[in-house]
Amino acid sequence: MTEKSGRTRDGRAHGTAGAPGAGTGAGCDVVVVGGGAAGLSAALVLGRARLRTLVVDAGEPRNAPSSHLQGYLSRDGMSPAAFLAAGREEIAGYGVELLAGRVTDVTRDGTAAGTGTGDTGFTVLLDGGRTVRARRLIVATGLEDELPAVPGVAERFGRDVLHCPFCHGWEVRDQPFGVLASSAMSAHQALMVSRWSKDVTFFLHTVAEEELSGQDLRRLAAAGVGVVSGEVAGLVVEDDRLTGVRLADGSVHARSVLYVGPRPVPRTGLLERLGAELSETPFGAYPVVDPTGLTSVPGVWAAGNAVGFAEQVVHAASGGYRAAAAVVGDLLMTDLDAATAG
Numbered sequence: 001m002t003e004k005s006g007r008t009r010d011g012r013a014h015g016t017a018g019a020p021g022a023g024t025g026a027g028c029d030v031v032v033v034g035g036g037a038a039g040l041s042a043a044l045v046l047g048r049a050r051l052r053t054l055v056v057d058a059g060e061p062r063n064a065p066s067s068h069l070q071g072y073l074s075r076d077g078m079s080p081a082a083f084l085a086a087g088r089e090e091i092a093g094y095g096v097e098l099l100a101g102r103v104t105d106v107t108r109d110g111t112a113a114g115t116g117t118g119d120t121g122f123t124v125l126l127d128g129g130r131t132v133r134a135r136r137l138i139v140a141t142g143l144e145d146e147l148p149a150v151p152g153v154a155e156r157f158g159r160d161v162l163h164c165p166f167c168h169g170w171e172v173r174d175q176p177f178g179v180l181a182s183s184a185m186s187a188h189q190a191l192m193v194s195r196w197s198k199d200v201t202f203f204l205h206t207v208a209e210e211e212l213s214g215q216d217l218r219r220l221a222a223a224g225v226g227v228v229s230g231e232v233a234g235l236v237v238e239d240d241r242l243t244g245v246r247l248a249d250g251s252v253h254a255r256s257v258l259y260v261g262p263r264p265v266p267r268t269g270l271l272e273r274l275g276a277e278l279s280e281t282p283f284g285a286y287p288v289v290d291p292t293g294l295t296s297v298p299g300v301w302a303a304g305n306a307v308g309f310a311e312q313v314v315h316a317a318s319g320g321y322r323a324a325a326a327v328v329g330d331l332l333m334t335d336l337d338a339a340t341a342g
Protein backbone atom coordinates (compact mmCIF):
# COMPACT_ATOMS: atom_id res chain seq x y z
CA MET A 1 0.00 0.00 0.00
CA THR A 2 1.36 3.39 -0.90
CA GLU A 3 0.21 6.54 0.85
CA LYS A 4 0.75 9.38 -1.57
CA SER A 5 -2.45 11.27 -1.96
CA GLY A 6 -2.61 15.05 -2.23
CA ARG A 7 -0.24 17.53 -3.72
CA THR A 8 3.06 19.04 -2.76
CA ARG A 9 3.33 22.51 -1.23
CA ASP A 10 4.11 24.06 -4.60
CA GLY A 11 1.14 22.30 -6.16
CA ARG A 12 3.05 19.48 -7.86
CA ALA A 13 1.42 16.08 -7.87
CA HIS A 14 3.43 13.53 -5.87
CA GLY A 15 5.61 11.22 -7.86
CA THR A 16 6.76 13.91 -10.29
CA ALA A 17 9.85 16.09 -10.10
CA GLY A 18 11.53 15.86 -6.73
CA ALA A 19 9.68 12.72 -5.66
CA PRO A 20 11.46 9.37 -5.59
CA GLY A 21 9.10 7.56 -7.92
CA ALA A 22 9.77 4.48 -5.85
CA GLY A 23 6.44 3.11 -6.94
CA THR A 24 7.90 2.75 -10.42
CA GLY A 25 11.00 0.99 -9.12
CA ALA A 26 13.35 3.92 -9.82
CA GLY A 27 16.16 4.84 -7.45
CA CYS A 28 16.02 7.67 -4.99
CA ASP A 29 18.48 9.82 -3.10
CA VAL A 30 17.59 8.63 0.37
CA VAL A 31 15.60 5.76 1.82
CA VAL A 32 14.49 6.34 5.38
CA VAL A 33 13.73 3.05 7.11
CA GLY A 34 11.08 3.67 9.73
CA GLY A 35 8.40 6.33 9.83
CA GLY A 36 8.19 7.21 13.51
CA ALA A 37 9.25 10.57 14.94
CA ALA A 38 12.87 10.11 13.86
CA GLY A 39 12.15 8.90 10.34
CA LEU A 40 9.43 11.43 9.57
CA SER A 41 11.49 14.29 10.92
CA ALA A 42 14.41 13.22 8.73
CA ALA A 43 12.07 12.94 5.76
CA LEU A 44 10.72 16.45 6.32
CA VAL A 45 14.22 17.91 6.18
CA LEU A 46 15.17 15.81 3.15
CA GLY A 47 12.00 16.71 1.28
CA ARG A 48 12.50 20.39 1.96
CA ALA A 49 16.05 20.01 0.64
CA ARG A 50 14.55 18.71 -2.60
CA LEU A 51 16.02 15.22 -2.32
CA ARG A 52 14.11 12.27 -3.75
CA THR A 53 13.15 10.54 -0.54
CA LEU A 54 11.27 7.37 0.27
CA VAL A 55 10.14 6.46 3.78
CA VAL A 56 9.34 2.80 4.35
CA ASP A 57 7.40 2.22 7.55
CA ALA A 58 6.17 -1.00 9.10
CA GLY A 59 3.70 0.97 11.24
CA GLU A 60 4.67 -0.25 14.72
CA PRO A 61 5.79 2.86 16.60
CA ARG A 62 7.01 2.18 20.10
CA ASN A 63 4.44 4.37 21.85
CA ALA A 64 1.47 2.83 20.04
CA PRO A 65 0.09 1.31 23.29
CA SER A 66 -0.32 4.81 24.71
CA SER A 67 -3.27 7.09 23.94
CA HIS A 68 -1.29 10.27 24.55
CA LEU A 69 2.15 11.72 23.98
CA GLN A 70 3.61 14.00 26.63
CA GLY A 71 6.57 16.28 27.05
CA TYR A 72 6.99 17.44 23.47
CA LEU A 73 6.64 21.20 23.61
CA SER A 74 3.56 22.30 21.63
CA ARG A 75 2.44 18.64 21.21
CA ASP A 76 1.85 17.78 24.86
CA GLY A 77 -1.15 15.47 25.22
CA MET A 78 -1.54 14.75 21.51
CA SER A 79 -2.31 11.19 20.49
CA PRO A 80 0.67 9.36 18.97
CA ALA A 81 -1.49 8.49 15.96
CA ALA A 82 -2.41 12.15 15.38
CA PHE A 83 1.25 13.14 15.75
CA LEU A 84 2.31 10.69 13.06
CA ALA A 85 -0.60 11.63 10.81
CA ALA A 86 0.47 15.29 11.00
CA GLY A 87 4.05 14.30 10.17
CA ARG A 88 2.96 12.22 7.21
CA GLU A 89 0.91 15.08 5.86
CA GLU A 90 3.85 17.45 6.22
CA ILE A 91 6.30 15.21 4.36
CA ALA A 92 3.79 14.56 1.59
CA GLY A 93 3.68 18.33 1.10
CA TYR A 94 7.31 18.19 0.00
CA GLY A 95 6.92 15.26 -2.35
CA VAL A 96 8.29 12.59 -0.01
CA GLU A 97 6.74 9.21 -0.61
CA LEU A 98 5.71 7.00 2.29
CA LEU A 99 5.39 3.31 1.71
CA ALA A 100 3.66 1.08 4.26
CA GLY A 101 5.83 -2.02 4.45
CA ARG A 102 9.00 -3.47 5.87
CA VAL A 103 12.58 -3.33 4.71
CA THR A 104 13.79 -6.89 4.96
CA ASP A 105 17.36 -6.49 3.76
CA VAL A 106 19.89 -3.93 2.58
CA THR A 107 23.02 -4.47 0.56
CA ARG A 108 25.77 -2.09 -0.38
CA ASP A 109 26.26 -1.49 -4.12
CA GLY A 110 29.33 -0.55 -6.07
CA THR A 111 27.78 2.56 -7.62
CA ALA A 112 24.82 4.73 -6.80
CA ALA A 113 21.69 4.40 -8.84
CA GLY A 114 21.55 6.80 -11.74
CA THR A 115 23.76 9.42 -10.17
CA GLY A 116 26.84 9.14 -12.30
CA THR A 117 28.91 10.23 -9.32
CA GLY A 118 30.56 6.90 -8.77
CA ASP A 119 29.89 6.89 -5.05
CA THR A 120 28.40 3.79 -3.54
CA GLY A 121 24.73 3.26 -2.93
CA PHE A 122 22.41 0.69 -1.49
CA THR A 123 19.82 -1.78 -2.67
CA VAL A 124 16.92 -1.90 -0.28
CA LEU A 125 14.75 -5.01 -0.31
CA LEU A 126 11.13 -4.61 0.70
CA ASP A 127 8.74 -7.28 1.88
CA GLY A 128 6.97 -8.55 -1.18
CA GLY A 129 10.28 -8.73 -3.04
CA ARG A 130 10.53 -5.23 -4.52
CA THR A 131 13.86 -3.45 -4.44
CA VAL A 132 14.65 0.25 -4.30
CA ARG A 133 18.07 1.77 -4.81
CA ALA A 134 19.25 4.68 -2.73
CA ARG A 135 22.39 6.75 -2.42
CA ARG A 136 22.06 7.16 1.33
CA LEU A 137 20.17 5.44 4.13
CA ILE A 138 18.74 6.68 7.38
CA VAL A 139 17.83 3.85 9.73
CA ALA A 140 15.11 4.96 12.16
CA THR A 141 13.70 1.59 13.08
CA GLY A 142 13.26 2.19 16.82
CA LEU A 143 13.27 -0.57 19.41
CA GLU A 144 11.01 -3.15 20.96
CA ASP A 145 10.13 -3.22 24.64
CA GLU A 146 10.49 -6.74 25.99
CA LEU A 147 8.16 -6.71 28.96
CA PRO A 148 8.66 -8.73 32.16
CA ALA A 149 6.84 -12.05 31.93
CA VAL A 150 4.26 -11.31 34.60
CA PRO A 151 0.69 -12.21 33.59
CA GLY A 152 -1.33 -9.12 32.70
CA VAL A 153 1.62 -6.77 32.22
CA ALA A 154 1.65 -6.88 28.40
CA GLU A 155 -2.12 -6.38 28.17
CA ARG A 156 -2.05 -3.26 30.34
CA PHE A 157 1.21 -1.72 29.13
CA GLY A 158 0.79 1.95 28.26
CA ARG A 159 -2.42 2.22 30.29
CA ASP A 160 -1.81 1.58 33.99
CA VAL A 161 1.30 -0.54 33.58
CA LEU A 162 3.88 2.08 32.69
CA HIS A 163 7.60 2.41 32.17
CA CYS A 164 8.40 6.11 32.23
CA PRO A 165 7.16 8.78 34.63
CA PHE A 166 8.11 11.51 32.16
CA CYS A 167 5.65 9.94 29.68
CA HIS A 168 3.05 8.97 32.28
CA GLY A 169 3.66 10.55 35.67
CA TRP A 170 1.58 13.68 35.87
CA GLU A 171 -1.48 11.81 34.58
CA VAL A 172 -1.39 9.35 37.51
CA ARG A 173 0.07 11.65 40.17
CA ASP A 174 -0.65 10.89 43.82
CA GLN A 175 -2.10 7.47 43.06
CA PRO A 176 -0.76 4.32 44.80
CA PHE A 177 2.19 3.24 42.67
CA GLY A 178 3.93 -0.10 42.50
CA VAL A 179 7.32 -0.59 40.91
CA LEU A 180 8.29 -4.07 39.73
CA ALA A 181 11.97 -4.93 40.12
CA SER A 182 12.65 -6.04 36.58
CA SER A 183 15.86 -4.36 35.50
CA ALA A 184 19.13 -3.10 36.91
CA MET A 185 17.55 0.36 37.00
CA SER A 186 14.45 -0.61 38.99
CA ALA A 187 15.59 0.87 42.31
CA HIS A 188 16.37 4.08 40.46
CA GLN A 189 12.92 3.92 38.86
CA ALA A 190 11.27 3.46 42.27
CA LEU A 191 13.11 6.55 43.50
CA MET A 192 12.27 8.60 40.42
CA VAL A 193 8.55 7.91 40.49
CA SER A 194 8.41 9.12 44.10
CA ARG A 195 8.48 12.59 42.51
CA TRP A 196 4.92 11.91 41.32
CA SER A 197 3.43 10.04 44.29
CA LYS A 198 4.33 9.69 47.94
CA ASP A 199 2.68 6.24 48.01
CA VAL A 200 5.18 3.97 46.28
CA THR A 201 5.77 0.26 46.88
CA PHE A 202 8.85 -1.37 45.37
CA PHE A 203 8.14 -5.06 44.66
CA LEU A 204 11.42 -6.93 44.72
CA HIS A 205 9.90 -9.81 42.74
CA THR A 206 12.86 -12.10 41.93
CA VAL A 207 15.49 -9.83 43.49
CA ALA A 208 16.77 -10.43 47.02
CA GLU A 209 16.91 -7.36 49.26
CA GLU A 210 20.63 -8.03 49.82
CA GLU A 211 21.18 -7.35 46.13
CA LEU A 212 20.23 -3.69 46.61
CA SER A 213 23.09 -1.38 47.46
CA GLY A 214 23.24 0.34 50.83
CA GLN A 215 22.85 3.65 49.04
CA ASP A 216 19.69 2.44 47.24
CA LEU A 217 18.20 1.25 50.53
CA ARG A 218 19.01 4.54 52.27
CA ARG A 219 17.51 6.54 49.42
CA LEU A 220 14.39 4.34 49.24
CA ALA A 221 13.86 4.84 52.98
CA ALA A 222 14.44 8.59 52.69
CA ALA A 223 11.91 8.80 49.83
CA GLY A 224 9.36 6.82 51.87
CA VAL A 225 9.27 3.99 49.32
CA GLY A 226 8.06 0.72 50.84
CA VAL A 227 10.03 -2.38 49.89
CA VAL A 228 8.13 -5.69 49.56
CA SER A 229 9.88 -9.04 49.08
CA GLY A 230 8.33 -11.95 47.21
CA GLU A 231 7.63 -12.87 43.63
CA VAL A 232 4.84 -11.02 41.83
CA ALA A 233 2.46 -13.58 40.34
CA GLY A 234 -0.04 -11.33 38.60
CA LEU A 235 -2.21 -8.25 38.55
CA VAL A 236 -5.67 -7.68 39.95
CA VAL A 237 -7.90 -5.94 37.43
CA GLU A 238 -11.45 -4.78 38.06
CA ASP A 239 -13.67 -2.97 35.55
CA ASP A 240 -10.69 -2.82 33.21
CA ARG A 241 -8.59 -0.96 35.79
CA LEU A 242 -5.57 -2.12 37.74
CA THR A 243 -6.47 -2.36 41.41
CA GLY A 244 -3.75 -4.53 42.86
CA VAL A 245 -0.57 -6.53 42.60
CA ARG A 246 -0.77 -10.19 43.63
CA LEU A 247 2.25 -11.97 45.07
CA ALA A 248 2.95 -15.67 44.71
CA ASP A 249 1.97 -16.18 48.38
CA GLY A 250 -1.55 -14.98 47.50
CA SER A 251 -1.33 -11.61 49.22
CA VAL A 252 -2.67 -8.63 47.29
CA HIS A 253 -1.28 -5.10 47.54
CA ALA A 254 -3.76 -2.43 46.44
CA ARG A 255 -2.07 -0.40 43.67
CA SER A 256 -3.58 1.44 40.72
CA VAL A 257 -0.36 1.97 38.76
CA LEU A 258 2.55 -0.39 38.20
CA TYR A 259 5.86 0.79 36.75
CA VAL A 260 7.99 -1.85 35.05
CA GLY A 261 11.39 -1.80 33.37
CA PRO A 262 11.07 -3.36 29.91
CA ARG A 263 14.24 -4.70 28.31
CA PRO A 264 14.91 -2.51 25.27
CA VAL A 265 15.70 -4.53 22.14
CA PRO A 266 16.99 -2.13 19.47
CA ARG A 267 16.10 -3.07 15.89
CA THR A 268 19.63 -3.20 14.57
CA GLY A 269 19.26 -6.12 12.14
CA LEU A 270 19.70 -4.04 8.99
CA LEU A 271 22.68 -2.19 10.43
CA GLU A 272 24.29 -5.48 11.38
CA ARG A 273 23.73 -6.78 7.84
CA LEU A 274 25.65 -3.75 6.60
CA GLY A 275 28.47 -4.43 9.04
CA ALA A 276 27.88 -1.41 11.28
CA GLU A 277 29.87 -1.35 14.50
CA LEU A 278 27.67 -1.78 17.56
CA SER A 279 28.42 -0.88 21.15
CA GLU A 280 27.11 -2.97 24.04
CA THR A 281 25.29 -1.08 26.78
CA PRO A 282 23.29 -2.34 29.76
CA PHE A 283 20.24 -1.46 27.63
CA GLY A 284 21.13 -3.27 24.42
CA ALA A 285 23.67 -2.98 21.62
CA TYR A 286 23.41 0.25 19.64
CA PRO A 287 25.30 1.46 16.58
CA VAL A 288 28.37 3.58 17.15
CA VAL A 289 27.45 6.96 15.66
CA ASP A 290 28.99 10.40 15.33
CA PRO A 291 27.06 13.49 16.54
CA THR A 292 25.05 13.53 13.29
CA GLY A 293 24.06 9.88 13.59
CA LEU A 294 26.53 8.65 10.97
CA THR A 295 27.28 4.99 11.64
CA SER A 296 30.58 3.26 10.93
CA VAL A 297 29.20 2.39 7.47
CA PRO A 298 29.74 5.27 5.01
CA GLY A 299 26.41 6.54 3.72
CA VAL A 300 24.34 5.09 6.56
CA TRP A 301 22.92 7.23 9.33
CA ALA A 302 20.73 6.20 12.27
CA ALA A 303 18.41 8.16 14.54
CA GLY A 304 15.88 7.86 17.35
CA ASN A 305 15.52 4.76 19.49
CA ALA A 306 17.65 2.92 16.94
CA VAL A 307 20.64 4.73 18.48
CA GLY A 308 19.62 4.86 22.14
CA PHE A 309 16.91 3.58 24.44
CA ALA A 310 16.37 6.93 26.19
CA GLU A 311 15.50 8.88 23.05
CA GLN A 312 12.09 10.41 23.70
CA VAL A 313 9.92 11.65 20.83
CA VAL A 314 11.45 15.10 20.87
CA HIS A 315 14.98 13.62 20.84
CA ALA A 316 14.06 11.20 18.06
CA ALA A 317 12.69 14.01 15.93
CA SER A 318 15.81 16.05 16.62
CA GLY A 319 18.08 13.11 15.75
CA GLY A 320 16.24 12.59 12.49
CA TYR A 321 16.70 16.25 11.64
CA ARG A 322 20.43 16.14 12.40
CA ALA A 323 20.96 13.00 10.32
CA ALA A 324 19.01 14.42 7.39
CA ALA A 325 20.93 17.69 7.42
CA ALA A 326 24.19 15.73 7.37
CA VAL A 327 22.94 13.61 4.45
CA VAL A 328 22.02 16.74 2.48
CA GLY A 329 25.54 18.11 2.92
CA ASP A 330 27.19 14.77 2.21
CA LEU A 331 25.34 14.26 -1.08
CA LEU A 332 26.03 17.81 -2.20
CA MET A 333 29.75 17.62 -1.47
CA THR A 334 30.00 14.20 -3.09
CA ASP A 335 28.44 15.53 -6.28
CA LEU A 336 30.57 18.68 -6.28
CA ASP A 337 33.73 16.62 -5.80
CA ALA A 338 32.68 14.30 -8.60
CA ALA A 339 32.02 17.28 -10.87
CA THR A 340 35.44 18.76 -10.20
CA ALA A 341 37.45 15.52 -10.20
CA GLY A 342 40.14 15.49 -12.87
Ligand SMILES: Cc1cc2nc3c(=O)[nH]c(=O)nc-3n(C[C@H](O)[C@H](O)[C@H](O)COP(=O)(O)OP(=O)(O)OC[C@H]3O[C@@H](n4cnc5c(N)ncnc54)[C@H](O)[C@@H]3O)c2cc1C
Pocket (backbone or CB within 6 Å): 033, 034, 035, 036, 037, 038, 039, 056, 057, 058, 059, 060, 061, 062, 063, 064, 065, 066, 068, 069, 070, 071, 072, 101, 102, 103, 104, 140, 141, 142, 143, 145, 157, 158, 166, 167, 168, 267, 303, 304, 305, 306, 311, 312, 313, 314, 316
Ligand atom coordinates in the same frame (compact mmCIF):
# COMPACT_ATOMS: atom_id res chain seq x y z
C1 LIG B 1 4.04 3.10 26.20
C2 LIG B 1 4.99 4.18 25.78
C3 LIG B 1 4.65 5.50 25.94
C4 LIG B 1 5.54 6.50 25.56
N1 LIG B 1 5.18 7.79 25.77
C5 LIG B 1 6.02 8.77 25.41
C6 LIG B 1 5.68 10.15 25.68
O1 LIG B 1 4.62 10.46 26.24
N2 LIG B 1 6.58 11.10 25.30
C7 LIG B 1 7.76 10.79 24.69
O2 LIG B 1 8.51 11.71 24.35
N3 LIG B 1 8.11 9.50 24.45
C8 LIG B 1 7.27 8.50 24.77
N4 LIG B 1 7.61 7.20 24.55
C9 LIG B 1 8.87 6.92 23.82
C10 LIG B 1 8.59 7.01 22.31
O3 LIG B 1 7.80 5.91 21.94
C11 LIG B 1 9.91 7.00 21.52
O4 LIG B 1 10.69 8.09 21.96
C12 LIG B 1 9.68 7.18 20.03
O5 LIG B 1 8.73 6.24 19.56
C13 LIG B 1 11.00 7.02 19.27
O6 LIG B 1 10.77 7.31 17.91
P1 LIG B 1 11.51 6.48 16.77
O7 LIG B 1 11.14 7.15 15.49
O8 LIG B 1 12.94 6.32 17.08
O9 LIG B 1 10.90 5.00 16.83
P2 LIG B 1 9.40 4.51 16.61
O10 LIG B 1 8.42 5.56 16.97
O11 LIG B 1 9.29 3.21 17.33
O12 LIG B 1 9.29 4.28 15.06
C14 LIG B 1 10.04 3.29 14.40
C15 LIG B 1 9.25 2.87 13.19
O13 LIG B 1 10.10 2.07 12.34
C16 LIG B 1 9.33 0.99 11.87
N5 LIG B 1 10.24 -0.09 11.47
C17 LIG B 1 11.01 -0.88 12.25
N6 LIG B 1 11.73 -1.75 11.50
C18 LIG B 1 11.37 -1.49 10.22
C19 LIG B 1 11.76 -2.04 8.97
N7 LIG B 1 12.66 -3.04 8.89
N8 LIG B 1 11.20 -1.57 7.84
C20 LIG B 1 10.29 -0.55 7.89
N9 LIG B 1 9.90 0.03 9.06
C21 LIG B 1 10.43 -0.44 10.19
C22 LIG B 1 8.44 0.61 13.05
O14 LIG B 1 7.35 -0.17 12.61
C23 LIG B 1 8.03 2.00 13.54
O15 LIG B 1 6.88 2.48 12.88
C24 LIG B 1 6.77 6.18 24.96
C25 LIG B 1 7.12 4.83 24.80
C26 LIG B 1 6.25 3.84 25.21
C27 LIG B 1 6.66 2.40 25.07
